[in-house]
Amino acid sequence: MEIQRGSRLRNFHQAKWDEEVIFELSTPGERGIHVPEVETEISDAVGDGLSRIPTAMRRKTPPALPEVGQMRVLKHFLRLSQQTLGADFNVDIGQGTCTIKYNPKINERIAGAPQAMDIHPHQDESTVQGALQVMYELDLFLREISGMDRFSLQPSSGSDAILTMAAIMHKYHEVRGEAATRDELITTIFSHPSDAAAAAVKGYKIITLYADEQGMPDLEALKAALSQRTAGLFITNPEDIGIFNPRIPEFTRMVHEAGGICGYDQANVNGIMGITRAREAAFDLCFFNLHKSFGAPHGCGGPGAGALGATEEMADYLPVPLVGLDGERYYFDYEVPHSIGKVRSFWGAFSVILKAYAWILSMGAEGLKEAARIAVLNNNYLLKKITEIYGATSPYTGGKRRIEQVRYSWQKLYEETGVDTHDVTLRLADFGFHLWQSHHPFVVPQPFTIEPTESYSKDELDEYLDGLRHVVQEARTEPETVKRAPHNSVVHKIDESSFDDPEKWAVTWRAFIKKHGEAAAKIRG
Amino acid sequence: MARGDRVHPYIPNSVPEVKANMLAEIGIDDIDTLYEDIPAELRLKEELNIPDGITSEMELARHLENLLSQNTTCRDNISFLGAGCYQHYVPAICGEIAGRSEFLTAYAGEPYEDHGRFQALFEYQSLMGELLETDVVNVPTFDWGQAASTSIRMAGRITDREVILIADTISPDRLQVIRTYCEPVMKIELVGHSSSTAGLDMEDLSKRLDDSVAGLYLENPSYFGTLEENGRAIADPLHANGSVFVVGVDPLSLGVLAPPSQYGADIACGDIQGLGNHMYFGGALGGFIGTRDEEKYVMEYPSRLFGIGKTERAGEWGFGDVTYGRTSFAVREKGKEFVGTAAALHGITAGVYLSLLGPEGMRELNQNIIQKSQYAMKRISELEGVGIRFKAFHFKEFVVDFSATGRSVEEINRALLADGIFGGSDLEADFADLKGCALYAVTEVITREDVDRLVDRLAAYLS
Incomplete structure (x- = not known):
């Protein structure tokens, strides 16, 4: 179904690279980085070092790590990052229970200071007073928040x-x-x-x-x-x-x-x-x-x-x-x-x-409370709107308010359209959204849990609601579109049959090659 | 909202008009109504005693940078500290990838929207698999302590036995973590070591082997940096006894040293901090576990195991969870131990690191470290009254014995600190027989000049 006029939905698509597994990029002789050479005085004093390794403890063959030039390594992992939907990019309210909120960039910058990164845990206490103060004061703050x-x-x-x-x-x-x-x-x-x-x-x-x-x-x-x-x-x-x-x-x-x-x-x-x-x-x-x-x-x-x-x-x-x-x-x-x-x-x-x-x-006492209050406001706003959507219910409502999240159910949608919560999840991914199906066992049938936190604007919450509405509309009119989703993902339907089969599963590249052969281990060329 | 009624930059819906609009949609007048189910006696009456928010980013940064400036770093000084957290060089690309918003802020997406996360962690597993020569490696655990603990619990379940032998040359810190995790379900017995080489006391081992022993856990190199040469001689009686051999290993040493699987270990574990992760005051740890690809081992992992497969379209790799049904996510307490947030980003970073280093880089790095640590041992042992405690091959750490100098490690380290040198960790408190001994670590970041300076300062102080 096309995105309807007036909908806030986006024509989303992640970068798709069909990126190889890093081992496929290996060319013997390429180097990603050089290690400094030891000073001649050291070699003169102790020799090559390696010949002193006890024979039984010498590695027989070098580890079969890939040999890849630096730029290609960078490109590889940047491409993988582009195929990952971080919370900095989407309206990440579908991972209920996990409180996916804004992670301020300034905090990353501060944590990247050498005075944070390059201190050793056994340094003399006099040299890490700043770090200890952070830990001491965080303890005091948390005492306040908890009593x-x-x-x-x-x-x-x-x-x-x-x-x-x-x-x-x-x-x-x-x-x-x-x-x-x-x-x-x-x-x-x-x-x-x-x-x-x-x-x-x-x-x-x-x-x-x-x-x-x-x-x-x-x-x-x-x-x-x-x-x-x-x-x-x-x-x-x-x-x-x-x-x-x-x-x-x-x-x-x-x-x-x-x-x-x-x-x-x-x-x-x-x-x-x-x-x-x-x-x-x-x-x-x-x-x-x-x-x-x-x-x-x-x-x-x-x-x-x-x-x-x-x-x-x-x-x-x-x-x-x-x-x-x-x-x-x-x-x-x-x-x-x-x-x-x-x-x-x-x-x-x-x-x-x-x-x-x-x-x-950054928050202070007032900001902490405001974050809580707005998180609850956002949640109850969504509760109102989501329970108005066809097929979505919020079990146990019984006149009770909800605090920071709600576990909803698609049971009604499933009974009437055959579209289940997993299908909805995968179709939402087509619009740049994530939805999570909650912890097992599914006491709430066909569950999904939404937790908006304080971080997302009303417009963003409305965008997500439009996503839910769109998928529900499809479930009712063209359920196969939902059941065959995702359509815009960087990969098509994954063959999951090997993941529970000891003869076929492969948790490492070397295991994959042993079980499926060298020929299977190349996706292109 | 500090200073008047400015909306906090992290809370967009604090805008009064937006708030009013949303309340109207809900059909209430006040957010307080949403808390009506919380009884009055549970409601906090006073405000939290936390300072007003520093809502200006510039002021926040200034405040924190001032605070952190009270720390002096291993870059500003010459550091010989190790003991489970290491100053290795971190390639620029490791920081670039670890800092990417996509990886930094992702969490638990499906293999469709998070294809890259699944692939990066599968690659991490695979690269570690090559180092370890094991066909199965897990998504990272919290740290080596948890990895060792889980390895031990796996051994207990696989053998249906409850005693675990632990070589007493283990990090004392890690031993405490293992005790918390494994007792009282498993019984821990320590096995002694040779006072000259720090190698495992084989007699003590054979005395303890009976049908209650699930396995032996041994660190190699040991906490003292010594290499156990008798791996195979240890593995054989264990296997004859139906026990599992678990080896904790520094993955960074496996460019030239034999991986545990080569001398008969059934489970290998350790920490990935040194593989491209900064030290962070000992905070950037991550544990790994590697085993053979046998169902009886695989089914005992508590961790996520990301597997590779194909999709319905040619030319695409697909990824997913292997045997998810064994995890606590799927079956709560019926699962294997528990799984949750651990150290995935450090794992991705370690994968980048190993991809950059490659086999040749790992060999060069290992050789560099071995030569430098041997040079440091040689120079230090030339000092009057100072010796290297154990006679064994050392990888990057070694025990310096100052006991004949009449000075305590604490005194020596205080003197070194005044000269901008962080001396090795004092072993006295944890090891009664190592009074006057310190654990020194030498990595590739140490130069000949650094070692010479250490030796000069020690000579001056001890004379």
């Missing part, structure tokens, strides 16, 4: 922060002689999969609460789950469907009464900054993904950071070191009596920490 008493910036991501919470919970019960008996962790189906999965890594049995009719985690189910075996509760609020659970103080109270620890998954805190906090809801631990709510970029999937906050009592268990200030100097603080040890080498993803710190400095 917690101390933060560790060490966890590498939200999932790592969940693992850290599980380790702290384990140590806490160990100190009380209950580690062996308290072996159950309670979470909810609309909390991130890692709340269950990362806790299981620490050996916990997982009990998952499902939603009641209002979409709220079932309080009766919680009561039934609690026992002497309860180690704790890891929960999100608002959960991935965007509804704030007003009974959360009852949840934390009941878990505490059962002797458990309450961990608040605030990977995404974007809708409630300055509005409500972990402290008031009586959580013992909480964490923020600095690459989500706090403006650091997602980097194709990292680096990220999961800043972990604790109450005064639980701060005794945080990973070491923390950062302290003795009145004049910032220092690494290892005085954490029950510390779980470490969850990542060194101190944390400093580039991400620095960008989040810069973002908070």
Whole structure:
């Protein structure tokens, strides 16, 4: 279907290069970069160095890396970048739960300073006072936003922060002689999969609460789950469907009464900054993904950071070191009596920490709250508009407001047109949009989750709405157009049959050649 | 909104007319209404105690640049620090690609709109596969610590055993990460080393091998920079015992050193920071895991594995997730460990780095590092009372023993710092038998003059 007159939709097309795999570009003898030659005095003093390598430890054949001139390497990766839809380019509101917001360029420039990039973690503390101050002050800011008493910036991501919470919970019960008996962790189906999965890594049995009719985690189910075996509760609020659970103080109270620890998954805190906090809801631990709510970029999937906050009592268990200030100097603080040890080498993803710190400095207290309020405004505006679109529903609405995101359903569209959420996703890609189908299992049938954040203008939100309307119209009038999508992508329908077949799958180029032969490993020429 | 009612540059819909228009569309008068489901007792009554926003970009930059200027860098000084984070030269193109908006701000698109992301990470896997001579490599983990932890957990699942032996020449920092990740599900036992070569104590190993042992984890080069020469002699009894051999390795050493797969390792892991990523205060880490392409190994990875395939049109490569069903994204706690945001951009950068270096560049780089570190060891050991602690082949790190000088590493490093030199990491706190010892790293960025200057300053201070 043509783009309708009056629609904001774009005739989008990514650059299409049919770019080879880097190994196809190899010509023996070409060089991408030279390494400096060692000084003659060094060679004279120690010889070639290589002949001292023990025979058994010498590499028999050089690694079969490609040999490609510098400009061609650059061109190759620039072309691949052009075939990637970063959030800087599109209206990236379709990746709900992940808080895809603007990542300010000034923060990138600052993080590119040698004073950030070229410092080593074992440098004397006197030489990294600026870095330590950033970490110290970010801790103070996050304490304000959460109401917690101390933060560790060490966890590498939200999932790592969940693992850290599980380790702290384990140590806490160990100190009380209950580690062996308290072996159950309670979470909810609309909390991130890692709340269950990362806790299981620490050996916990997982009990998952499902939603009641209002979409709220079932309080009766919680009561039934609690026992002497309860180690704790890891929960999100608002959960991935965007509804704030007003009974959360009852949840934390009941878990505490059962002797458990309450961990608040605030990977995404974007809708409630300055509005409500972990402290008031009586959580013992909480964490923020600095690459989500706090403006650091997602980097194709990292680096990220999961800043972990604790109450005064639980701060005794945080990973070491923390950062302290003795009145004049910032220092690494290892005085954490029950510390779980470490969850990542060194101190944390400093580039991400620095960008989040810069973002908070730019926003200030008022700006943080304004970001939350506008994110919620944008979300509820979209809720109104999307539920007016044929075939789209928002399960569990039940008169409740939504905070920062909504999990919608295309079930009705699917039943009436045969077009499913995956089809819609691929067709939207034709217009430069991304839509994400949400975490498994699909409790909400044919799900899609939209989170607009505060970053996108109303015009951009309207453009996205036009995209949804266009695809729905096609689904009703020419469903095959949607089902055969994408049409404008840089690649056509991918043959996915090999990806679950051990005889055919290829996770590396060398595996591909072994399984499919040299002839198959050339797409042109 | 700081200073009057200027709309923050990052929040376009703060414009009053736009806000009013959107509220009208929703059918409410005030944004507060949207928070009506949050009970009063949970509502924050006071404002956050956070300074007013520095909304001017120029002022923000000035503030942060002033703050960062309190740091002095490894570029301004001569640094011999390593211990798991390394100052290697970062080619300009690595920075160019890592800074591209497309890669920097992409996340989880489909293989159609993010074809380039999938291909770049597939290529990263493939390039690492060539270095490691393994047919499977994952999308990066957080760091080496997590890669080692997952390798150990994979060994546990593959063998259905719970004891993991760890060579005690491991980085103490990493050992702590492994303990957090693996205990109490797995039991960790440390295996000793030779006090002269730092090689694995083979007797200790054979004493510990029984049917509870899932595997051995060994770092090669070790934390002390020493090369274990008996890889095959270690692998054989492990395999005879039905155990898995896991080797942590510096990928940068594999231009000339044998990859672990060549001496019998079943799983190789390590960190990619040195491959084109800056140090970032130890923040730019990323872990890799490589194995054979056997289903029993592949199905135990928690990570994304990007695979290559064809599309319905000739002349196109297509990419996608291999065996997605094993991940926690698909089946929550029933999946293998967990997967999520980790270090993808560092992986893409490492792919660029390896593409630039090629086989010849890797060989030259390795030779450069080996020659320079040998030169540094030679010069340092000429100093009165100073020696190299272990007799072994070293790749880029080595333990300098100052114990006979009567000066502590802390004192020596303080003196060196005053002369613009970052001496090696003090090993005393972590290793009782290495009192007075420091771990020095020499990479290609160190020049002969740098080494000579270090030796001159040490001579002056110690005399």
